[in-house]
Amino acid sequence: MKTPVTTAGLEGDSGAQPQRTMLSWHRTVLSVTLGTLVVSLTAQRQEHSIIAAIAALAAFALLATVLRSLRRWGPYAPARWDVLRLTCGAVVVLGGMGLMLAMANLLG
Amino acid sequence: MEPAEYDDEHDDPDEARSAEGDDGGAEEEETRRPRSVYGVGTEPDVRFSLANERTALAWLRTGLTLVAGGVALTTLASFGEGNEVLDIIAGMACLAGGVLALAAISGWRRRERALRLGEPLPAPRILPVLVAAVALFALAMAGYAVYQVVT
Structure with missing residues (x-):
């Protein structure tokens, strides 16, 4: 019978660190998804249908990818870096979309 | 420690x-x-590593808040004419949010390296920038409000 793998250092952990970190991930993913939908709705309201469509599709793709990556998440798992980089990229892209909306509003 | x-x-x-x-x-x-x-x-002790990850996530959410605030300001600016200042602020907020996200991941790298090497944790580079940006923004808004009252 295979011995279950445990993470060293967490045996006496009274702070529930992995659970807190996972909750933090969930909050972040939820925030990014909602942020993307807000950008999408704002773009739709301002009649920038392409930005709206891209943002909506990005929200769906991001949610699916990150949730899939988070299934492989663990204190020593390689997926930690992938999902962190992906989420960071999503926020940067969102910032770019917001900037585009502001510029379009300003110039239009 | x-x-x-x-x-x-x-x-x-x-x-x-x-x-x-x-x-x-x-x-x-x-x-x-x-x-x-x-x-x-x-x-390193995995608890410190996980705490570092949560710190990076908190910075990411701060960046996201700036982006969301910028988008909300864009919506506000579109309600009437002559709200160019709001659009400029919105654009700057979105830009700052993106920069903050990049700073979050850079900070995570630096702290994780320091933890692994047993070095003292590096001072946050983005925090003084953020404080200066908020102070400048507050001054700019105060100046704009005075300008609006005078004209």
Whole structure:
């Protein structure tokens, strides 16, 4: 019978660190998804249908990818870096979309 | 630096994992990315590493808040004519949010490296910038309000 793998250092952990970190991930993913939908709705309201469509599709793709990556998440798992980089990229892209909306509003 | 209730018998994660029969540990260590972080030093207490990850996530959410605030301001600016200032502020907020996200991931790397190398944690580089930006923004808004009252 295979011995279950445990993470060293967490045996006496009274702070529930992995659970807190996972909750933090969930909050972040939820925030990014909602942020993307807000950008999408704002773009739709301002009649920038392409930005709206891209943002909506990005929200769906991001949610699916990150949730899939988070299934492989663990204190020593390689997926930690992938999902962190992906989420960071999503926020940067969102910032770019917001900037585009502001510029379009300003110039239009 | 060692927290209370820490189990001294398991303070070396690699040793503990090999003792538990995890043969893929060394191989997994080789594939962990980024190599600039995981290629140096030794495995730190995982609780510190997880805390570092939560800190990076908190910075990411701060950046996201700036982006969301910028988008909300864009919506507000579109309600009437002559709200160019709001659009400029919205654009700057979105830009700052993106920069903050990049700073979050850069800070995570620096802290994780320091943890692995057993060095003192580096001072946050983005915090003074953020404070200066908020102060400048407050001054600019105060100036704009005075300008609106005078004209």
